[in-house]
Amino acid sequence: MAIADVSPSKAERTRARLRAAAVAAISDRGFHGTTTRDIATAADLSTAALYVHYSSKEEVLFAIAKDGHAEALAVAHAAIASFDSPVDQLAALIRGVVAYHAREHVSAIIINRELAALEPAHRAEIGAMRDEMEGLVAAVLRQGVDEAQFSIADLRITTIALLSMGLDVARWFRSTGEWTPEYVAESYVTLALRIVGASAE
Incomplete structure (x- = not known):
């Protein structure tokens, strides 16, 4: 039986190069200070080649934002699906999302910072x-409260606080720092479980 070729196409690889180049350029200059020429040059391509794949630098930013959010959602869904207990689900979700934002801190911070530059x-x-x-996190917290595993005064505020913690990692994390993404993630799991009134097993 033949095995299907699932390797990225040349076009997909080129788009990935352009997105990576855009992340670097926007991180240095900001969205409005970055031109399509800057992005194309950083990707070692012509500006005309960029327009084959993206109609504008806004579309590149949108692709970066969409990919980043899709990856974070995939991590969250997988974490929840892996466990039945709300405590274990929340721990796995926080662990995965925090580690993701630490590893991808450069793209995560520009997505959050430049969101207003996207078209409506x-x-x-x-x-x-x-x-x-937000709905995924809230559902886990609600189940934990219903099963008397969490003690939460305000579910919405707690949901927002936990999400903000995970996202804020991108603001301060540095790959050259003393902590690994995994260490930060485990530390945040402990903090999150304390916030909801649970304890790590």
């Missing part, structure tokens, strides 16, 4: 993905 339709799509993440 694109911003709404990213907003829906953020709402989905």
